[in-house]
């Protein structure tokens with residue numbers, strides 16, 4: 664291992680989110696607009712470039728690597744990346760995983776498991792077909808459910824991600840908790856974050872999870888569960904009735920940045936130091952002009968000194984998105 668990656672506040676970086684495409688087969692209302700335009704292919708890193716950046720971060724002590732997007736499984740050559748980085752599990756990496764909308768998981772679950780993936784986060788905002796189609800604008804509930812079944816059959820642990828949306832799916836959270844209990848999955852609720860224009864007013868559907876938790880406590884016995892999994896932003900509660908965990912990701916109402924352990928690389932090879940800021944550095948230019956690993960690492964170290972302490976997200980009817988960048992570019 665080379666020297667550990669440490670930011671200007673002394674926070675150790677051990678978790679990398681690698682976005683492999685900005686493209687997606689869905690258009691979730693809180694994530695992007697109906698008419699989202701995607702990047703030309705030559706702006707997106709090729710497999711070799713992605714793998715190389717992954718290796719530089721593993722050498723710097725990154726132990727968890729999450730592949731994300733856009734939808735990572737719409738990228739044709741994606742298995743090659745999982746196979747390549749999967750070889751580093753136990754040799755630097757503790758975990759290689761992905762976040763997916765599940766639409767192509769039925770096809771990919773087995774090969775992903777064979778490459779060393781042990782758990783997946785699957786986004787699912789509703790169990791009602793018509794509602795699911797309305798939220799995702801073009802997704803199919805049965806395809807995502809088939810994907811989840813295939814993941815479980817392949818032995819992958821599944822965590823369901825649900826963005827909690829007032830007036831859209833907040834009446835379904837009890838159902839989702841019960842359903843997740845039935846299939847043996849944890850459920851993670853997420854507050855909507857103000858990234859990128861979507862053509863809709865996010866603030867109308869923003870739901871602070873403290874309020875939702877109080878409501879859920881009328882039906883479920885929830886207790887704090889210290890055991891963090893993934894070193895991510897979720898704070899977990901144990902649900903006595905199902906035995907599963909309920910994760911809460913609350914960047915808007917309760918920020919967790921003091922313990923931030925992560926950075927992200929966009930599909931264009933830009934290192935973003937924080938989900939909530941534009942600060943970063945262009946690693947693609949360095950890659951494409953022949954930089955060696957030490958040169959790439961020097962750029963990363965220089966950037967890490969500028970990692971912001973926290974995000975400055977603000978949401979409200981009169982406020983534009985805090986950042987014009989969409990979540991799909993960095994993968995969240």
Ligand SMILES: Nc1nc2c(ncn2[C@@H]2O[C@H](COP(=O)(O)OP(=O)(O)OP(=O)(O)O)[C@@H](O)[C@H]2O)c(=O)[nH]1
Pocket residue numbers: 729731762784822824853892893894895896897912914925938974990994995
């Ligand atoms: N504000 C903020 N949100 C994050 C960060 N990392 C992930 N998220 C959000 O958390 C939600 C769930 O993300 P996932 O891709 O499932 O990743 P994770 O929650 O870190 O996953 P685990 O490794 O399972 O803990 C998404 O809405 C992400 O945008 C972060 O560093 N800051």
Ligand SMILES: C[S@@+](CC[C@H](N)C(=O)[O-])C[C@H]1O[C@@H](n2cnc3c(N)ncnc32)[C@H](O)[C@@H]1O
Pocket residue numbers: 687693694731732733734735762763764784785786824825826853854855856857858990991994995
């Ligand atoms: C950007 S998606 C990328 C991976 C994959 N396409 C998926 O949907 O799982 C990663 C996660 O970010 C969440 N997300 C997207 N836009 C968001 C927003 N504006 N606020 C909060 N979470 C968001 C999604 O629900 C998903 O769980």
Ligand code: SF4
Pocket residue numbers: 687688689690691694695732733734764786991
């Ligand atoms: S949240 Fe994921 S599935 Fe939905 S539009 Fe964004 S990238 Fe696609």
Ligand code: SF4
Pocket residue numbers: 896914919920921923924925936937938939971972973974
């Ligand atoms: S918002 Fe920024 S500082 Fe906060 S946890 Fe996310 S990446 Fe880290």
